[in-house]
Amino acid sequence: MRSGKLVSRLDIYIFRQVLVALLVTTGGLTALIWLTQSLRFVDLVVNRGLSLMVFLRLTSLLIPSFIAVILPITTYIVIQFVYQRMASDRELTVMRAAGLSPWALAKPALAVAVLVTVIGYGLSLWGVPESMRSFRQYQWEIRNRLAAFLLQDGVFTPLSDKLTVYIRSRDTDGTLRGILVDDARDPTAHATILAERGRLVEGPSGPRVLLIDGSRQVIDHQTGRLDTLTFKQNQIDLADATKDDGTRVPDMSEVSLSALLHPHPLLERDRGKWIAEAHKRLTAPLTTLSYAMIGLFSALGGQFRRHGNIMRPMVTIGVMVGLLAVGLAFGTVAARDNRLIFLLWLHATLPGLICCWLLLLPSIRTRSVRIGQPRTAAATV
Structure with missing residues (x-):
């Protein structure tokens, strides 16, 4: 024992x-x-x-x-x-x-x-x-869904295959300066958007970019002419732009x-x-x-x-x-x-x-x- x-x-x-x-x-x-x-x-x-x-x-x-x-x-x-x-x-x-x-x-x-x-x-x-x-x-x-937070200063950020965003700088209060957006989501109206400044805002489906004092340039495929539209304010929905069409591959x-x-x-x-x-x-x-x-x-x-x-x-x-x-x-x-x-x-x-x-x-x-x-x-x- x-x-x-x-x-x-x-x-x-x-x-x-x-x-x-x-x-x-x-x-x-x-x-x-x-x-x-x-x-x-x-x-x-x-x-x-x-x-x-x-x-x-x-x-x-x-x-x-x-x-x-x-x-x-x-x-x-x-x-x-x-x-x-x-x-x-x-x-x-x-x-x-x-x-x-x-x-x-x-x-x-x-x-x-x-x-x-x-x-x-x-x-x-x-x-x-x-x-x-x-x-x-x-x-x-x-x-x-949070792609807007991935924007980097001085870098062309591809948020999707059809949307690329560039910002020159970002102020301490969150204001974006020198914004360029290449938007090819509409194949019939490939647009280039320029804005002096902007800000990230929350939309119903996710983050958006509020553009202030800018212009939208689109080439008319029928006439080949460059159409330019100036605006005081414009919004781009980044959540819808970056959402994948298919499901995520495991x-x-x-x-x-x-x-x-x-x-x-x-x-x-x-x-x-x-x-x-x-x-x-x-x-x-x-x-x-x-x-x-x-x-x-x-x-x-x-x-x-x-x-x-x-x-x-x-x-x-x-x-x-x-x-x-x-x-x-x-x-x-x-x-x-x-x-x-x-x-x-x-x-x-x-x-x-x-x-x-x-x-x-x-x-x-x-x-x-x-x-x-x-x-x-x-x-x-």
Whole structure:
């Protein structure tokens, strides 16, 4: 009973150490990646007039994809760190002296890895597609319905294929100076509109540009004559001008697994890429278990040394870098030729199976020796 309680307490201790370290490491790396990636969208707030809440909402939708990518890597890092720390503090020495085998010491970390794998599947099959769908949709709305805020000083901004707007400068009160609009929405009356100043106003269907003191120039196709109309005020509806006629085409990252496995007939040319992406979603969470086994074999496998062994961690770090590079290469070749999709499954499972076998091998040999010893003694008698 005491031995069982001791093992249970040690399991809980190791499990808590690995889990807490994993939460802290994953949270820190996610925040760092979010900060670096969100810098791409800072221009929306600083120079284009969108609110801070729009920025936070848009960039926060990318967080699930960051977590899904780094979870397998952080699992390896945390297991390597926790077990190496316990080895340097002689905790592993005490646990081995208490009779715990490498496999028994590995079970708490494997429990964390299994939990992370389940979370990874939840993110890969549901969380990431949903968040990316919301991200793409919100980004599309910003580009179309809020296109007026994307106008830049001194830049010809194409709000659609048929409407281009140029502004020379923008005052602190929001007044636009030196406005030029190339309007080709009416094919029979391609117009060029000039205005001294203007202002963005809110219309019933979205933003509009109120033009003041300007002229509208249209070429008469029948006579070839340039017709010029001056005006005091005129309005252009940017929301209707930038609204797409068709629906937004979904990206691979935002569709469901079934949609990836059975792509739309219109996407037949990219069928191989979509099917490969589906298998990536199914295999990516499994790499968590493989990477966890690599970390456990690095810390617990091989000949035990009280003062630790720096060579195994260094070798496994090199192996991890190689596996990450090979995973990217396998994803590329599988997208080109779906007959090579099995490489994705081998990459996700084979390293873990090999490390599992290497970690169990000493225990198997020890059991076989123990079983063989009584037989040898009996035969001698």
